[in-house]
Amino acid sequence: xxxxxxxxxxxxxxxxxxxxxxxxxxxxxxxxxxxxxxxxxxxxxxxxxxxxxxxxxxxxxxxxxxxxxxxxxxxxxxxxxxxxxxxxxxxxxxxxxxxxxxxxxxxxxxxxxxxxxxxxxxxxxxxxxxxxxxxxxxxxxxxxxxxxxxxxxxxxxxxxxxxxxxxxxxxxxxxxxxxxxxxxxxxxxxxxxxxxxxxxxxxxxxxxxxxxxxxxxxxxxxxxxxxxxxxxxxxxxxxx
Amino acid sequence: xxxxxxxxxxxxxxxxxxxxxxxxxxxxxxxxxxxxxxxxxxxxxxxxxxxxxxxxxxxxxxxxxxxxxxxxxxxxxxxxxxxxxxxxxxxxxxxxxxxxxxxxxxxxxxxxxxxxxxxxxxxxxxxxxxxxxxxxxxxxxxxxxxxxxxxxxxxxxxxxxxxxxxxxxxxxxxxxxxxxxxxxxxxxxxxxxxxxxxxxxxxxxxxxxxxxxxxxxxxxxxxxxxxxxxxxxxxxxxxxxxxxxxxxxxxxxxxxxxxxxxxxxxxxxxxxxxxxxxxxxxxxxxxxxxxxxxxxxxxxxxxxxxxxxxxxxxxxxxxxxxxxxxxxxxxxxxxxxxxxxxxxxxxxxx
Numbered sequence: 226x227x228x229x230x231x232x233x234x235x236x237x238x239x240x241x242x243x244x245x246x247x248x249x250x251x252x253x254x255x256x257x258x259x260x261x262x263x264x265x266x267x268x269x270x271x272x273x274x275x276x277x278x279x280x281x282x283x284x285x286x287x288x289x290x291x292x293x294x295x296x297x298x299x300x301x302x303x304x305x306x307x308x309x310x311x312x313x314x315x316x317x318x319x320x321x322x323x324x325x326x327x328x329x330x331x332x333x334x335x336x337x338x339x340x341x342x343x344x345x346x347x348x349x350x351x352x353x354x355x356x357x358x359x360x361x362x363x364x365x366x367x368x369x370x371x372x373x374x375x376x377x378x379x380x381x382x383x384x385x386x387x388x389x390x391x392x393x394x395x396x397x398x399x400x401x402x403x404x405x406x407x408x409x410x411x412x413x414x415x416x417x418x419x420x421x422x423x424x425x426x427x428x429x430x431x432x433x434x435x436x437x438x439x440x441x442x443x444x445x446x447x448x449x450x451x452x453x454x455x456x457x458x459x460x461x462x463x464x465x
Numbered sequence: 466x467x468x469x470x471x472x473x474x475x476x477x478x479x480x481x482x483x484x485x486x487x488x489x490x491x492x493x494x495x496x497x498x499x500x501x502x503x504x505x506x507x508x509x510x511x512x513x514x515x516x517x518x519x520x521x522x523x524x525x526x527x528x529x530x531x532x533x534x535x536x537x538x539x540x541x542x543x544x545x546x547x548x549x550x551x552x553x554x555x556x557x558x559x560x561x562x563x564x565x566x567x568x569x570x571x572x573x574x575x576x577x578x579x580x581x582x583x584x585x586x587x588x589x590x591x592x593x594x595x596x597x598x599x600x601x602x603x604x605x606x607x608x609x610x611x612x613x614x615x616x617x618x619x620x621x622x623x624x625x626x627x628x629x630x631x632x633x634x635x636x637x638x639x640x641x642x643x644x645x646x647x648x649x650x651x652x653x654x655x656x657x658x659x660x661x662x663x664x665x666x667x668x669x670x671x672x673x674x675x676x677x678x679x680x681x682x683x684x685x686x687x688x689x690x691x692x693x694x695x696x697x698x699x700x701x702x703x704x705x706x707x708x709x710x711x712x713x714x715x716x717x718x719x720x721x722x723x724x725x726x727x728x729x730x731x732x733x734x735x736x737x738x739x740x741x742x743x744x745x746x747x748x749x750x751x752x753x754x755x756x757x758x759x760x761x762x763x764x765x766x767x768x769x770x771x772x773x774x775x776x777x778x779x780x781x782x783x784x785x786x787x788x789x790x791x792x793x794x795x796x797x798x799x800x801x802x803x804x805x806x807x808x809x810x811x812x813x814x815x
Contacts, residue, residue, distance in 0.1 A: 277688060303690035311688075317681040328678045330690045381690055 230255040230290060230385055230416050231276075237284035238275055238440075245271040247440035248285070253385070253418055258411040260427045261420045262451075263437035264460055269420040270312050272437065273387050277309050278302055290384065304333060308383030310374045312390050312420075318363035322354065325362050325377055334382030341382030344410055348376045351406045368399040379410075386410070386417045392426050404429040424452070436460070473662060475669025477530075477677070479748040479796050496654055505646035509718075512650045514758040516714035518657040521738045521754040522664045522747060523707030528736075529744030530668055531700045532680030533592060537599030538708040538735050540606050543727035544577055545570030545709030546716040547610070547625070550634040554623035563637045563717070570713050571706060578705030579698075586698040592683070603727050610724035630723030637717040644717065653714055657751070660707060664747050676700060708735075730773065737780045743790020752792050 231253040238246040245268045253259055261269050274280050276287060278299040286295045294302050303309075317325050326349075334341045349356065352372035362370060371391060378386065391407075392400040400423070407430055411417050421427050427434060427448060434451045436444040438460050444451050451457055474481050480489070499508050520538055528534045549566040556562030581602060585595065614627025625631060637644045637652065644652050667673050678686040679693050687693045716722050725731060742753020757776060764772035787794040 279684070279688075298692065300687050300690050300692045303688060309688050311685070315682055315685040317678055317685065319681060320677060324674060324677065328674050328686070328689060333690060377689065 227254040227256060229253060230257075231418075232288040233276070233285070234288075235285035236272070236275055236282065236287070238271060238280055239283050244440050246275060249437070249440070249442055250285075251435060251442060251445075253416060255416055256411070256414050257432060258407065258417045258430055259419070259433045259435065260431035260448075261418065261435050261437055262422055262424070262427055263443070264422070267437040268440040269437055270389055271440075273309060273389050273420060276302075276387065277307060303381060303383075304330070306337075306382075306384035307387065308378035308381055308385065309387040310371075310378055310389060310391060312393070314367075314370050314374055316362045316370050316373050316377065318361070320362060322358035322360055322362055322365065322373060323356060325373055326354070326356050326380060329377050329380035331380060334380060337382035337384070340413060341379075344413055344415055345376070345379045345382070347409065347413075348372075348379045348406065351402070351409070352376055368395045371395065372403070384416065386415060388417065388419045390421055390423075391419065392421070392423060400426055401429075469666065472666040472669045475665075475673075477668040477673055478665050479746045479793070493658070499650060500647050508647050508650040509645070510762065512653040512714075512718055513762060514755050515650075515653040515657045516718055517711050517735070517738070517758055518751055518754050519660040519714075520708040520711035520735055521742075521750050522660050523704030524735050524739045525744055525747055525750040526664060526667070526676070526707075527700055527704040528739060529746070529750070530673065530680060531676045531697060532683075533697055533701065534596045534736070535599040535701070535704065536596040536732055536736060537601075537603035538704065539727045539731045540599070540603035541574040541578055541705040541708040542712035542715065542731075543603070543606060543610070543722065543724075545574045545712035546634075546722040546726065547631065548573040549713050549716050550631045550722060551620045551623045551625075553635045554631075554633070555621035557635055560638060560640055563635055564639065566635075567637065567713050571709050574705050574709035574712070575702055578702045582698045582701040582705075586694045586701065589694065600729075600732060603732050604729065607724045607728045610727065626723075628724055630721050632721045634716045634720045634722065636720065637713075649718065653718070656710065656714065660710070661747060661751055668747065672696070734776075737776060741780055741783045741791055743787075743793025743796075745789065746793050746796070749790055749792035749796070753790065 229252040233249060233251045236246050236249040238244075247268075249272060261272065263269050271280065275282060278294075278297060282295065286293060288294070289302070289305060289307065292305065294305060297305070317328070320328075334345060348354075352369070352375070354369070354373060354376050362373060365373070371393070375386075375388065375391060388407075392403050395403065404426060407417055407419070419427075419430065431448050434446065434448050435442060436451055436457055443460065444454055444457050474486075480486075499511065503511065520542055524535060524538050549563075549570040551566075552569040553562045553566030556565065585598060590598070610625065611628050613625035614629065616624070618625040618627070623631065637649070642648070668676070675686065675691055675696055678689070678691075679696060683693050715726070738754040738757050739750050741757060742751070743749035757779075761772055761776055764775060783791050789797070
């Protein structure tokens with residue numbers, strides 16, 4: 226078994242009376258490309274927000290690259306090597322593509338070495354992004370804004386890429402390119418964790434799939450193992 | 466580290482290239498030549514239009530570039546002014562008194578801003594509530610200073626003076642050289658220029674780009690690895706220092722200060738200067754601040770009772786028709802006009 230880059234132990238979060246994340250325990254192996262799936266409201270985005278420190282935890286702990294990051298500031302976690310793209314695209318709309326790509330911490334990428342630099346260059350090339358492009362980011366096509374956000378995160382040289390529905394609103398061809406680039410980034414050794422409910426996309430990329438339901442880990446395994454289970458199909462169809 | 470000229474000539478402020486810098490040099494030369502066409506007294510009045518520029522630049526950085534609107538920049542203006550009055554007033558006859566007073570004013574303003582900013586930014590107070598908090602700070606200061614009329618409100622030999630204000634504040638001097646008339650004008654001009662160029666370098670630097678990112682989307686910026694609390698706090702303290710510099714120049718110019726300088730009306734003025742010029746660009750703010758201070762002075766000194774009503778009406782008109790500010794909108798228009806002509810030239814060449 227490959228060493229875990231991320232170990233999550235008993236993660237808990239409650240908003241008022243609603244339990245968003247209930248005792249989630251999960252290991253992500255270094256170099257894995259894992260998908261978190263589940264119906265709407267399963268707690269997938271909250272799970273990512275907790276990993277990044279955007280909400281305060283009610284219980285549990287997170288160890289990243291052997292270091293306890295449970296109480297770390299979000300910006301510190303990014304400097305440690307976490308990179309997140311949000312569910313709703315959050316590029317800097319009124320700034321140019323050039324400015325968007327200049328803002329991330331290139332210095333950290335530099336410290337992470339040649340591999341981080343290669344991944345960033347690969348993303349720019351395969352996503353057809355120009356570092357000198359003065360077009361306002363709000364005026365580029367939707368799928369390119371999604372790609373731009375991934376490239377911005379890669380510009381900081383992360384060791385673990387967290388993508389929250391990276392293909393939302395994309396046409397099939399664009400989704401296909403996204404899948405291909407993510408697979409190739411993963412081949413360079415980059416660990417990627419994707420929240421997604423487009424099962425066709427999950428099938429294209431995932432080596433391992435975790436199903437979240439009502440804030441808990443409901444199932445875990447390969448895509449075929451998970452989709453073969455009747456109870457997983459039931460929750461997707463709203464029968465449970 | 467980028468070279469200083471590329472930072473000065475960077476894209477985050479109005480104007481680039483040889484034509485712009487040539488024009489700017491002519492304007493600066495016209496200011497430098499003021500003694501040739503203005504009297505000593507008139508030059509002293511021009512100093513008044515210049516001395517508010519540092520405070521406006523600070524607000525421009527904070528509001529226009531970093532997205533944090535402060536309604537209380539005059540608090541730091543007042544703190545520095547009063548601190549200078551107290552310190553320099555207690556060392557009259559010592560040539561180093563005004564220098565110590567200036568330093569004391571800057572330090573006092575920076576300490577208040579650092580403590581206030583620490584609680585605001587590190588407690589992650591919602592950004593929309595900041596205009597109210599900063600306004601409350603300056604109104605508290607006004608209320609406090611307003612009740613200092615009694616004899617007991619004396620620091621050393623200096624009386625705070627309540628609503629009558631503090632009078633007889635010493636002029637600025639370095640060694641035995643006292644700044645007044647033309648020399649004070651050059652001091653105000655020099656400081657305005659240095660502050661502008663330094664701010665221009667800042668906005669074109671990496672820190673400047675992060676400021677823009679925070680303005681656009683603070684959470685995204687934080688998730689790119691930046692501790693936005695520290696960044697906002699530093700800009701807040703810098704803006705306070707720039708306001709303090711204006712406060713120092715003000716008391717050194719007029720030799721008095723009253724609590725109304727930190728009151729509601731005074732608090733609104735920097736916001737108006739910055740908004741009318743165009744908060745997104747430093748140069749627009751410099752031009753707007755100079756023009757509105759000139760207008761206000763002309764209207765008030767000619768005995769017009771409605772000076773502030775006219776300034777207020779101007780704000781409303783500009784905000785309705787040019788929401789990005791007058792100077793920024795005009796610069797945009799000029800840019801759009803020149804862009805098609807460049808394109809057509811390119812077609813002809815092609």
